[in-house]
Amino acid sequence: MRNLVKSIEYSDRQDSTALSEMINKAISNDAKSLMVLACDRNGFTAAQIDPILQAIDIPIFGGIFPTILHNQHHYDRGFLVCSLSQTVQIHHNNMAENLSLEVSAKLPALDATSNSIMIILDGLSQYIDSFINNLYDCTGSAINIFGGGAGSLSFEQKPCIISNNGLLENHAQIVVLPRLMNIGIEHGWEILAGPFMITEAEGNTIHSLNYSPAYNVYKEIVSSHSELSFETSDFFEIAKTFPFGMERLDGEVLVRDIIKVTQDGLLCVGNVPVNTMIYILNGHPQQLIDAAAHAVNVKPDEFTAQTDAFVFDCISRKLFLTNRFDDELHAIKSQLPSNANLIGVLSLGEIANSEGSVIQFHNKTTVIGISP
């Protein structure tokens, strides 16, 4: 079987003309579908690129992210155009609504042994949880699903999903890849303290832990472990090292990034249901890097000459690892055959289903989908 990824081209230009040129070039080179990953720093707006996207007559998907990845390189400006050798099915769903009838009919009918689903969604939507529930209700655990959240690190929600209809906001893109992808999910964060019971929460905000204000509980624990002071340092600088984790039954821990302190409590990325037991986690750079490498969930002897790897790595891992982030990328790439295509993003949250279980929304995690 030939590679799904036909070619990957990067441009460091930030203008829509460049994007148009590269897309046309890919099409003229017989691309059957296109994946376009662009950097938020480009400042692409719907007005600029909608006419380009709407004029394309092959399927196109992708998003705008803080950082984009190609092999061992990461870029925070420019864009990647990835040509695919096959036509892919793409469905769009407004995340505030139920799955459309078309999606509900088509997804369960997919052959899980030869298809996988990639999800690119608006990472700042408030409907991520409900969308994932609806999606799982439709697909079940049979088919492998992975992906991540697009958007801006400014946390300002804006159109960030690239589609044939233009730039979309608050949408999820469901891309059916005609390959069975191995999914790897790893993060490397470890339990530092807890458990604590979330006694008050609303949506993504934790108000109280063990019936005490969440910030106070958090601060008390983290202060004794962090070199930074809560009084003088930026909260995110501290919190990026000490996220929350929700324990799952088989010992997995689902990480929850804490973005900021609000008047009411601690704002996280992703839903934190009340009555959940959570832990405060801590991480060491090498553990994270090793974990990312483990996310290559393919044995060396299973690789073929046509390996494609799609990486959704959490932006906050880069913010945590800072200049050691290159090591993480290197660690991932080193697990892949040298001629493997690696394309990916630093995302706002990751999506994947563990083998035989529900689709989860992850934070601070590395999710890799590999077509060996």
Add this chain to the structure above:
Amino acid sequence: MHTQVNKTLQIVAIQHELAMGIGLFLGIDDMLKRFMLIALRRLNLSGHYIYKHPNPLQADSNTVITEAELFFKIPSNSQENKDIQREIVKLQKSLANDTTHLAKAQVKNTYILAIKLPNIGFAVLIKQLKPIRNSIAHALVPVFHRLAMSALYCIEKKKLLAEVEARKAAESALRFQASHDALTNLPNRKSMLEQLQQAVASAERHNHIGAVLFLDLDKFKWINDSYGHEVGDKFLQAVALRLQKCTREDDICARIGGDEFIVIATNIGLNPKNAVRDTQVIIENIITELNQKIIIDNIQLNSSFSIGAALFPLDFTQPNDNISEKCDSLLRFSDAAMYRAKARGGNGFEFFSSDMQKASDRRLKIESYLKLAITNQELQLFFQPIMDKNERVIASEALLRWHNTELGDISPAEFIPIAESSLSIHRIGHWVLIQACKIIQQHDDLFSMGLNHISINISAHQIRQPDFVDNIINSVNEYHILPSRLQLEITETAAIDDIESTIEKMLILNKFGIKFSLDDFGTGYSSLSYLHRLPLNIIKIDRGFITGVENNIENQVMVEATIAMAHRLNIQCIAEGVETQSDVNYLQHQPVYGLQGYFYSKALPVQEFKHFIQNKNLD
């Protein structure tokens, strides 16, 4: 130790998270779905199913398991393979005893855990690759028991709510029925009165003007008689719809009975000068709308309204009356105006005026005094002789006379319609029957002087009564009179109103010996096809054809045709309204059985009638 503490903590944490996930939603679907999602994520399940008995409240503790059916599953699109389905069925059976709350099975890498939901059914948790540890599985049992209790509560609450809703709906329906006309769904009289009171109160408070329109369908009885009650009912329904369509949104349309409707125009403005004009616009809309044909069962029907209008507060004559009294007045005034419109030929309208009030007041008085007329012995039977061509008295028609101390002599033409509409006619009719029987009994000698019978008039109301036949027979028997001496006169209209029943009654009375004459022949709307079916003895040709007949060729045609037709049916004819010699001259040449009219005599009190017979028959 640390590991053991952690394991214990994990069990407690899972129990707590799941137990707290049992929401307080009233809807069982929402409650279960929410719990199932929490369990799915917390326990890393690949599937979660709930099996529920269709009627948990009616099943015992084991049947509720064995007969449980798949109620809810996540993911909803999943199709488990047959091996897994088979295992679930086995687990279901194993749960159907009082001591087993948990059951497990495995199919390759799929682990199935079934947990009883007491009194509801059971839950199935599907996990891939690794089973749920025993300690966790057992820890889930009390949580699912709580879930079952909540679900049962939801079901019972839903049932109770449904019962409450059903009762409310039934009460609402009853309230609706109590205040609405069953045929047209318009407000009924009771509801109309309440709304009229509100409208009048509002008009007085806000100084605006309103109107009450009393609508009576013209010739509705003819539609009923010609096409039957089913068509008549549908026609009324169509009229009601038309009325609602052509009146304003705030106006109230009501059906108060039969073919009578009320429209209350709650607010027609502030200016008294424009009140009549503005009300007229509403009336004309109604007239225009109803003048258009209505098609019922492929029959094209036309009708019209006679409409009477009274304005409030302008038409109030007693400003100190309370609201209820004012409303009564409005209805009387608009009714009086309607009667005027009807008297002028229908398909029109009249506004109430003070002279109508006098007529209305008189009508009320008559209605009121009539109720006591029998008790006060104000009624009397007079007898008008019926002559043969030799001027001998052969029969007599008994006619009712009423003298009231306040109103004086009141013509039957005036009080009989009022008696009929107020249903005093039943008592009066019975009184006339008894009086006639008494007189026949007491003046037996009249019959030896040549009198054949005395006839009394029977109204349509009387003949419709279920005890009509028994009443007549009992009265005749009570006074021991020969049935042939009493004859009953009915009009065409009274005869054909439910003709089958009328014929049946007439035949019974015929057999008993009482005969019938058809009064005012030629004035009804009926067809002649019924005539041969009625067991009649005599047809009385209406005075309209008789008075002045010698000089009226058309009337002669009618009279002669009537006589010829009657004779072919072995029916005798009496000519009514004989007033002049020329009438007599003409009728002398016609084969009539009898002649009646002022030419011979007016109606006389019994003693004077007796003297009249003696003079005429004993010479």
